[in-house]
Amino acid sequence: MDALLQPITDMLGPLGFIVLAGVLGVMMVAIVLIMMLRQPEDPLTKLKKSRQTATAGGPSKERLRQGARNEQLERFSKFLEPEDVAELSKRQLTLRQAGYQSRDAVRMFHAAQFVLGVVGLALGVVYTNFVVGTDNMTTQKIIMFTIGPGGAGYYLPQYWVTRRVAMRQEEITQGFPDALDMLLVCVEAGQSLDQAINRVASELHASYPALADEFSVISYEMKAGKDKVTVLNDMGERCGVQDVASFVTVLVQSTSFGTSIAEALRVYAEEMRDKRVMRAEEAANKLPTKMTLATMMLTVPPLLLILVGPSAHGITQLGNMNALGN
Numbered sequence: 001m002d003a004l005l006q007p008i009t010d011m012l013g014p015l016g017f018i019v020l021a022g023v024l025g026v027m028m029v030a031i032v033l034i035m036m037l038r039q040p041e042d043p044l045t046k047l048k049k050s051r052q053t054a055t056a057g058g059p060s061k062e063r064l065r066q067g068a069r070n071e072q073l074e075r076f077s078k079f080l081e082p083e084d085v086a087e088l089s090k091r092q093l094t095l096r097q098a099g100y101q102s103r104d105a106v107r108m109f110h111a112a113q114f115v116l117g118v119v120g121l122a123l124g125v126v127y128t129n130f131v132v133g134t135d136n137m138t139t140q141k142i143i144m145f146t147i148g149p150g151g152a153g154y155y156l157p158q159y160w161v162t163r164r165v166a167m168r169q170e171e172i173t174q175g176f177p178d179a180l181d182m183l184l185v186c187v188e189a190g191q192s193l194d195q196a197i198n199r200v201a202s203e204l205h206a207s208y209p210a211l212a213d214e215f216s217v218i219s220y221e222m223k224a225g226k227d228k229v230t231v232l233n234d235m236g237e238r239c240g241v242q243d244v245a246s247f248v249t250v251l252v253q254s255t256s257f258g259t260s261i262a263e264a265l266r267v268y269a270e271e272m273r274d275k276r277v278m279r280a281e282e283a284a285n286k287l288p289t290k291m292t293l294a295t296m297m298l299t300v301p302p303l304l305l306i307l308v309g310p311s312a313h314g315i316t317q318l319g320n321m322n323a324l325g326n
Contacts, residue, residue: 080107080114097240098164099210101217112157120153121146165240168210172241175208177276179215180247180269187262193251194222214239228255243272 082088088106095105102108124146128137132145179200186196201215214235221231229252236248247268254264 080110082106093237094161094165096238097168098161099168099213100161101213109157109161113154116153116156117150118153121150124149169239169241171208171210172214172239173243174276175204175211176241176243176247177269177272179204179208179211180265180272184262184265184269187265193228193261194219197222214244243275 082091091106091109095109100108127149128142128145137145182200182203183196186199187193191199197215198219201212201219204215205212217238218231218235221234222228232248232251236245239245250264250268251261253259254261
């Protein structure tokens with residue numbers, strides 16, 4: 001223990017251990033406060049806010065509206081959009097899956113990559129030449145510290161979009177069984193499929209906004225006169241979730257063969273509820289395996305220190321006494 005406390009005492013003084021414990025305590029309090037502030041909002045409060053927003057006019061239509069293109073970005077469209085049509089369509093689909101429905105989404109993405117790359121490169125040059133200096137640095141370090149921030153800034157938008165796609169797909173997967181149940185209730189109550197989709201979109205906006213936006217897009221496209229099969233297929237492609245793609249296939253087949261939509265929804269909704277239970281059980285079964293490493297790292301070292309530490313200290317003292325006796 002003396003060997004462990006000596007560096008702390010030399011660095012922070014006689015009260016170094018107390019200072020270190022205080023700093024760790026403040027950090028733990030800060031972490032707890034951050035976790036408390038980041039708790040999810042109460043569903044009733046979110047529902048009240050969504051009701052007030054819908055009463056005030058509802059910004060959902062503005063958010064889903066494509067709008068005109070930005071004139072400033074239009075000037076640089078040759079540099080900010082891929083010339084290959086397949087690559088452009090793939091990028092547009094990725095950004096739509098991330099929730100960016102604007103017509104300028106691709107241009108904004110490439111503009112962000114360019115700006116962040118240039119800013120990162122400028123910061124790397126300033127840091128390398130004016131803050132650290134290149135006298136005592138090797139060529140490899142100079143190149144790494146100069147180009148590294150630029151590369152990080154260039155790939156930051158790609159990382160952000162990929163993360164947004166994963167988060168949005170996870171939200172859609174979690175809310176889809178509830179949406180199917182609500183859709184089934186609306187259809188069995190006598191509403192048409194278009195009316196049921198519109199009602200589900202308005203009800204889901206408080207809890208699952210990403211899924212509500214997708215249903216709103218379907219509702220608006222159907223009102224605009226677009227073919228129902230095309231609208232549903234576009235939804236399955238935009239979401240990028242296997243459950244939604246299977247749901248679209250069920251609705252398209254039901255519409256094509258003239259079978260009951262309510263019966264198809266009932267069977268598929270039951271299957272989705274079973275899959276949600278299976279996902280919860282799978283996550284619960286993975287938890288002990290994930291906790292094993294953390295438990296070993298946080299439990300075994302203190303236990304060994306408590307059990308072996310006194311014996312090791314006694315053996316050390318005994319050896320010192322024997323050395324002095326000799």
